[in-house]
Amino acid sequence: MLTTLAQATQASAAQAGTHGTALDYVVIIGYLLLILGFGSFFGRYAKSTRDFFFSGSKFSWWLIGMSMVATGVGSHSFIKYAQKGYEHGMSSGMSYMNDWFFIPFFMFGWLPIIYFSRVRSIPEYFQRRFGTTARFLAVLAILEYMVGYIGYNLFTLGTVANQVLGVEVWQAIIVISLISGIYITAGGQTAVIFTDLAQGFMLLFAGMLLFVLGLDYLAFDGVMLDGLKNFWTHLSLSERLPFAHFNEPQSFNFIGVFWQDGIAGSITFLFISQGLIMRFLAAKSVNEGRKAILFNTVFILPISMIVVGNAGWLGNVMVDMGIITAPENSRDIFVKVAGLICHPGVFGFVLAALSAALMSTIDTLTNATAALFIYDVYQPYLKPGQTDRHYMRSARVTSACTAVVGLGIGLFFMTFGKDMYKIHGMFQAFVSPPIVATVFLGAFWKRFTSAGAIAAMAGGMLCILASKFFPELVAPFSHGVAPDSHGQYNYMTAFFGLFCSAAIGIIVSLMTRPKTDKEIAGLWIGTMDFSMRRFKGSKPNHEVGAKIKASLQISSDRTTPATTALTFDEFRTPAAEVAGRPTGGDHTAYARAPKPAKVAPGTPPPEYAIVRLCENDMTRLKAGPGDLLYVGDARRWLGGLRSTHCRAGEPHNQGNIIWIAEDAFKAGNFVPGRPVRIEKFF
Amino acid sequence: MSIPEYWWPYLYQYGVGLVIFLTGLAIILGYKSCVLSRKNDRFWFGVLIFGFLWYAGIHFLWYMAALHIVPDTAGGAS
Numbered sequence: 001m002l003t004t005l006a007q008a009t010q011a012s013a014a015q016a017g018t019h020g021t022a023l024d025y026v027v028i029i030g031y032l033l034l035i036l037g038f039g040s041f042f043g044r045y046a047k048s049t050r051d052f053f054f055s056g057s058k059f060s061w062w063l064i065g066m067s068m069v070a071t072g073v074g075s076h077s078f079i080k081y082a083q084k085g086y087e088h089g090m091s092s093g094m095s096y097m098n099d100w101f102f103i104p105f106f107m108f109g110w111l112p113i114i115y116f117s118r119v120r121s122i123p124e125y126f127q128r129r130f131g132t133t134a135r136f137l138a139v140l141a142i143l144e145y146m147v148g149y150i151g152y153n154l155f156t157l158g159t160v161a162n163q164v165l166g167v168e169v170w171q172a173i174i175v176i177s178l179i180s181g182i183y184i185t186a187g188g189q190t191a192v193i194f195t196d197l198a199q200g201f202m203l204l205f206a207g208m209l210l211f212v213l214g215l216d217y218l219a220f221d222g223v224m225l226d227g228l229k230n231f232w233t234h235l236s237l238s239e240r241l242p243f244a245h246f247n248e249p250q251s252f253n254f255i256g257v258f259w260q261d262g263i264a265g266s267i268t269f270l271f272i273s274q275g276l277i278m279r280f281l282a283a284k285s286v287n288e289g290r291k292a293i294l295f296n297t298v299f300i301l302p303i304s305m306i307v308v309g310n311a312g313w314l315g316n317v318m319v320d321m322g323i324i325t326a327p328e329n330s331r332d333i334f335v336k337v338a339g340l341i342c343h344p345g346v347f348g349f350v351l352a353a354l355s356a357a358l359m360s361t362i363d364t365l366t367n368a369t370a371a372l373f374i375y376d377v378y379q380p381y382l383k384p385g386q387t388d389r390h391y392m393r394s395a396r397v398t399s400a401c402t403a404v405v406g407l408g409i410g411l412f413f414m415t416f417g418k419d420m421y422k423i424h425g426m427f428q429a430f431v432s433p434p435i436v437a438t439v440f441l442g443a444f445w446k447r448f449t450s451a452g453a454i455a456a457m458a459g460g461m462l463c464i465l466a467s468k469f470f471p472e473l474v475a476p477f478s479h480g481v482a483p484d485s486h487g488q489y490n491y492m493t494a495f496f497g498l499f500c501s502a503a504i505g506i507i508v509s510l511m512t513r514p515k516t517d518k519e520i521a522g523l524w525i526g527t528m529d530f531s532m533r534r535f536k537g538s539k540p541n542h543e544v545g546a547k548i549k550a551s552l553q554i555s556s557d558r559t560t561p562a563t564t565a566l567t568f569d570e571f572r573t574p575a576a577e578v579a580g581r582p583t584g585g586d587h588t589a590y591a592r593a594p595k596p597a598k599v600a601p602g603t604p605p606p607e608y609a610i611v612r613l614c615e616n617d618m619t620r621l622k623a624g625p626g627d628l629l630y631v632g633d634a635r636r637w638l639g640g641l642r643s644t645h646c647r648a649g650e651p652h653n654q655g656n657i658i659w660i661a662e663d664a665f666k667a668g669n670f671v672p673g674r675p676v677r678i679e680k681f682f
Numbered sequence: 683m684s685i686p687e688y689w690w691p692y693l694y695q696y697g698v699g700l701v702i703f704l705t706g707l708a709i710i711l712g713y714k715s716c717v718l719s720r721k722n723d724r725f726w727f728g729v730l731i732f733g734f735l736w737y738a739g740i741h742f743l744w745y746m747a748a749l750h751i752v753p754d755t756a757g758g759a760s
Binding site for chain 1: 687688690691692694695698699700702703706707709710713714715716720721722723726729730733734736737740741744745747748749751752
């Protein structure tokens with residue numbers, strides 16, 4: 001059936017060339033309008049800067065995990081990996097399946113560090129861990145990267161749109177910038193997450209559909225299994241293997257991809273990607289963040305590998321079978337294969353998926369850039385001490401400005417083409433490895449000093465710069481990979497940079513005085529207990545309880561006490577707890593008035609509404625007064641859109657009811673009469 | 683008997699990867715960020731081990747398929 005459909009429409013697709021049909025245009029325009037409306041709808045959920053940038057930290061793992069897919073896959077991914085797949089076979093997907101080795105560092109190190117310390121940006125972490133100079137360097141490097149990357153993505157989509165649909169590059173750039181700019185400015189992170197969810201499904205579906213249609217096409221008049229048989233048989237052994245040759249050719253080999261992508265790229269993605277960090281901070285808990293990364297890495301990445309590479313694999317087989325001629329430029333293989341096997345309308349859908357891949361990357365970068373500007377430039381230096389309402393307005397203005405700047409840079413890239421792309425890529429090769437090494441050492445080595453951090457960043461950049469003039473410096477890291485025609489070891493430069501930055505940082509740290517335990521409490525892996533206690537404001541309750549359902553009722557009590565964060569001194573002096581601070585599981589302690597304590601520098605106090613449940617529900621939750629709870633609409637598919645974090649108060653005896661203050665009810669966007677689901681964090 | 687060259691990437695990835703992975707496990711356990719006496723942490727520690735085996739297993743099966751599953755006949759374009 002599919003074969004008939006595809007082959008019947010092949011003529012019209014071929015007739016249409018690569019400029020699509022009217023139906024394709026309708027599908028693309030319809031998609032753009034839908035995503036604009038869908039994203040803008042979430043403007044109503046952004047009531048504070050915490051909502052705007054972190055969605056109130058209340059979303060479920062599947063929303064975070066699925067939206068990460070769309071962020072990670074850009075429009076250039078389809079073109080780039082299809083090209084690699086065409087040239088080298090299935091090993092094009094190597095870089096999608098080598099990320100697990102650093103997951104322990106992330107799940108139990110970096111994720112709890114940033115979540116519990118309430119760090120809002122990577123440079124803010126630099127400020128608190130290393131000081132102002134380090135923050136300044138990080139802001140410059142990360143801002144440049146993100147804004148440049150927005151421009152680069154816009155430029156690549158414009159190029160594809162021009163090639164495929166015949167529209168001018170600048171027209172495509174303006175349309176996409178406007179649409180994503182409007183919904184990000186309206187809805188912030190919530191709009192980003194929900195549109196990325198939709199776009200993630202869309203691009204995965206479109207990519208897999210392309211593969212199924214391709215196999216069906218290769219089956220000719222047989223069943224799809226014949227297509228699979230043809231596909232597999234016409235790939236050579238090296239094209240069927242999951243890895244490329246160990247160190248040949250210079251342009252694409254296993255060892256280069258492993259060190260550049262599996263090591264340097266994985267740490268960069270997990271540790272210094274501001275957009276990704278904000279996504280995890282939008283999760284309702286650290287556990288949900290762990291589920292999201294598990295879902296993404298174990299399940300979605302292997303699928304994504306097929307999604308972005310299959311057009312190239314199919315193209316390789318089709319050329320081998322004589323179905324199509326080899327394209328002049330292998331970058332064209334995606335469009336050539338998609339144009340051949342897709343029905344009009346389906347082709348439009350695949351192109352809309354390319355736009356989805358782009359927009360979902362751009363919206364994340366735009367929101368992250370705005371957050372960086374507000375938290376690392378505007379709030380600390382330009383307009384300190386303003387109300388949240390003021391910063392919220394500024395966040396929206398900054399988002400709009402970022403979209404405009406990204407548009408300008410996209411057009412700038414268009415004018416200067418490949419030269420700008422090369423300059424941007426080269427700049428990144430200089431700054432990413434040193435920043436990655438600095439974050440990693442800061443999070444996992446207590447002895448790492450501020451001087452060591454600055455030396456690692458500056459020295460690492462200088463070493464990478466030196467390697468451009470003296471490529472032989474990289475040769476010891478090359479694993480036998482030959483240099484390119486300019487004598488450069490492109491793949492291994494990241495590894496070289498990481499090594500140099502880390503070595504310089506370690507040496508300088510060993511010669512300088514480290515910060516005290518108190519100064520870095522909560523900012524490195526050895527202080528997770530303190531982090532959790534400070535986050536909660538009292539001793540964590542690690543007992544695992546059940547999740548329960550209850551009826552939500554509005555209470556007239558004022559139920560948001562001025563509880564504040566635990567300081568490091570209090571943490572080290574247990575006597576502070578018995579002096580009136582609430583302790584999880586201890587009913588009598590919480591019955592006394594919570595005693596406000598000093599707040600650790602840079603740490604906003606955890607202001608959670610108090611909710612009251614019946615004794616039976618508290619027992620099932622294994623919760624005591626003072627414990628942190630999550631109350632969300634019982635409809636799981638909302639993913640936490642209607643939910644809030646609370647603190648358990650004294651139990652009542654009125655049955656399966658949860659009492660909540662009206663302000664917390666409104667903040668959680670709850671619907672009157674709807675049952676809620678409650679779970680305890682710790 | 684030497685190992686065929688096409689296995690080198692697999693052995694390298696899961697050899698060097700294992701060293702990094704075990705270093706990570708040692709750090710999170712050593713600094714008590716992951717406490718195995720806690721049920722939740724125990725679960726996630728198991729997940730970490732599973733993830734490593736999952737990828738090593740997928741890649742191994744993929745190798746087996748690439749090396750040994752070669753259909754006898756295949757249709758042509760004509």
